[in-house]
Amino acid sequence: MPVDIGAGQARRTRRGPLSRVMPKIARDPVNGLAEIGMRAGGEVVRLKLGLFRPYLVTHPDHVQHVLRGNWTNYTRQGMFWRPLNRLLGAGILGDGPSWESSRKILQALFTAKYIASLAGVVAKTVDERVAELEEHARSGSPVDAAHEMAAIVNQSTVRVLFGDRISRRDSERLMSAYHTADAAVTFRLLMPFMPYSLRMPGDRAFMDAVGAVDDVVFPVIRQAKERPGTGEGLDVVSALCRARGPGGEERDDRQIRDDLVSVYAAASETTATTLTWLWPDLDAHPEVAARLYAEIDRVVGTGPVLPSHVPELRYTKMVLQEVMRLHPAGWLFPRMAVRDEIVGGVRVRAGSMVLISPYATHRLEEFWDRPLEFDPERFSPDDQRRRHRYAYFPFGGGAHQCLGQHLFYMDAPLMVASIVSRFRPALLGRGPFTPAPTALLRPRGKVELRLLPVEYAARGSR
Numbered sequence: 295m296p297v298d299i300g301a302g303q304a305r306r307t308r309r310g311p312l313s314r315v316m317p318k319i320a321r322d323p324v325n326g327l328a329e330i331g332m333r334a335g336g337e338v339v340r341l342k343l344g345l346f347r348p349y350l351v352t353h354p355d356h357v358q359h360v361l362r363g364n365w366t367n368y369t370r371q372g373m374f375w376r377p378l379n380r381l382l383g384a385g386i387l388g389d390g391p392s393w394e395s396s397r398k399i400l401q402a403l404f405t406a407k408y409i410a411s412l413a414g415v416v417a418k419t420v421d422e423r424v425a426e427l428e429e430h431a432r433s434g435s436p437v438d439a440a441h442e443m444a445a446i447v448n449q450s451t452v453r454v455l456f457g458d459r460i461s462r463r464d465s466e467r468l469m470s471a472y473h474t475a476d477a478a479v480t481f482r483l484l485m486p487f488m489p490y491s492l493r494m495p496g497d498r499a500f501m502d503a504v505g506a507v508d509d510v511v512f513p514v515i516r517q518a519k520e521r522p523g524t525g526e527g528l529d530v531v532s533a534l535c536r537a538r539g540p541g542g543e544e545r546d547d548r549q550i551r552d553d554l555v556s557v558y559a560a561a562s563e564t565t566a567t568t569l570t571w572l573w574p575d576l577d578a579h580p581e582v583a584a585r586l587y588a589e590i591d592r593v594v595g596t597g598p599v600l601p602s603h604v605p606e607l608r609y610t611k612m613v614l615q616e617v618m619r620l621h622p623a624g625w626l627f628p629r630m631a632v633r634d635e636i637v638g639g640v641r642v643r644a645g646s647m648v649l650i651s652p653y654a655t656h657r658l659e660e661f662w663d664r665p666l667e668f669d670p671e672r673f674s675p676d677d678q679r680r681r682h683r684y685a686y687f688p689f690g691g692g693a694h695q696c697l698g699q700h701l702f703y704m705d706a707p708l709m710v711a712s713i714v715s716r717f718r719p720a721l722l723g724r725g726p727f728t729p730a731p732t733a734l735l736r737p738r739g740k741v742e743l744r745l746l747p748v749e750y751a752a753r754g755s756r
């Protein structure tokens with residue numbers, strides 16, 4: 295299939311090498327798109343995928359324009375978002391007035407101060423859940439990293455969102471319903487142009503999963519309204535029930551549900567996926583792993599891990615930043631252009647899709663030295679200052695910038711430190727771990743780990 299690239303005012307059409315990557319898009323959409331971005335050297339590319347002709351925007355200046363400079367011209371609407379709307383509703387992950395009202399409420403809530411007030415309880419929750427892995431270390435049975443990371447993140451996210459208002463059983467039901475919904479929506483995401491009057495594989499499972507999520511979430515909202523929490527470290531559901539809409543009115547259960555369900559979706563799978571990629575990256579770079587282990591041994595010792603350890607885990611943070619450069623969980627976020635305009639010399643037509651992909655931008659040679667190499671040193675404080683703000687944007691940017699960064703940079707180091715203070719995870723199997731074509735960037739194959747207790751691993755390495 296041919297690919298048009300508009301470059302400069304001339305709007306040349308290049309075929310040649312670019313057309314060769316199209317079969318790859320079908321086989322491996324994530325790397326196929328990144329390759330197109332790399333070959334175009336950051337120019338705006340128009341893809342011709344049959345009737346579907348989106349623009350791929352990778353240059354940091356252009357990304358900044360779409361996400362920030364003229365963001366009102368690029369809405370989160372259109373066929374890519376539609377399949378997810380049935381789960382997420384019209385809250386913080388939508389657009390327009392309902393998004394605006396949710397954004398005001400949640401932005402005021404997710405401050406560094408608020409997250410710090412939850413840190414103690416999150417650290418304890420994480421430590422207790424990680425301790426459950428001891429059994430695998432004793433028996434030597436392998437663990438499925440994606441599953442275990444999701445379970446740890448789930449416990450912590452549920453604690454932040456719902457406090458002690460839901461049972462362990464319900465929190466696990468929630469996790470498994472999201473997982474089903476995520477897998478079941480793949481067909482719709484890959485074929486967004488298919489009409490909803492046609493039943494597609496996964497539709498039924500998706501709607502059942504949405505029902506299961508609602509069965510857990512609505513009763514919690516009703517309970518939080520009847521018995522509101524008070525004081526420091528208030529759970530998110532209590533805070534949302536207290537918040538008022540733009541005219542000072544009480545928000546109805548559906549609005550609160552949409553925000554809770556969206557924040558859970560935005561927070562849990564993204565963090566879990568990032569932590570899943572960490573282990574293959576450490577396995578492939580033993581020198582990075584050794585430095586990370588040494589830092590955690592020095593700061594945390596044999597644990598338990600505490601919130602006060604987090605600011606000292608500087609190298610751990612750099613490693614996580616590099617994991618998110620090469621494997622940004624939100625690898626693609628589409629927008630729909632409202633009006634015609636020129637971006638990077640190319641006319642972007644009203645009504646067409648614009649694809650923004652941190653995965654592609656994070657691999658541009660024009661902005662990164664040795665972009666395909668894993669090197670956490672890039673995130674040492676001096677190097678970061680020299681970078682274009684939109685050369686690295688795993689958390690997006692502009693009006694829809696992620697609200698969870700404070701939470702992620704507290705939660706994720708606590709989890710890594712809690713795991714590493716107990717175990718040395720050893721990867722079973724060698725990959726290669728290529729990305730699966732799902733809404734979030736997951737490894738295609740299973741990432742299996744054997745957990746060696748720290749004392750045992752230390753003896754082995756002597």
Ligand code: HEM
Nearest residue numbers: 560561564565568623624627688689690694696697698701
């Ligand atoms: C590795 C972890 C995470 C990654 C990679 C990530 C990434 C992103 C990205 C790329 C966006 C922008 C989407 C867009 O522009 O369309 C976003 C938005 C958002 N994120 Fe995160 N996120 C992470 C963790 C979290 C956490 C822990 C929370 C919990 C509060 C969270 C809450 C949100 C919310 C509420 C939005 C929507 C903001 C808006 O549209 O106004 N995220 N995230």
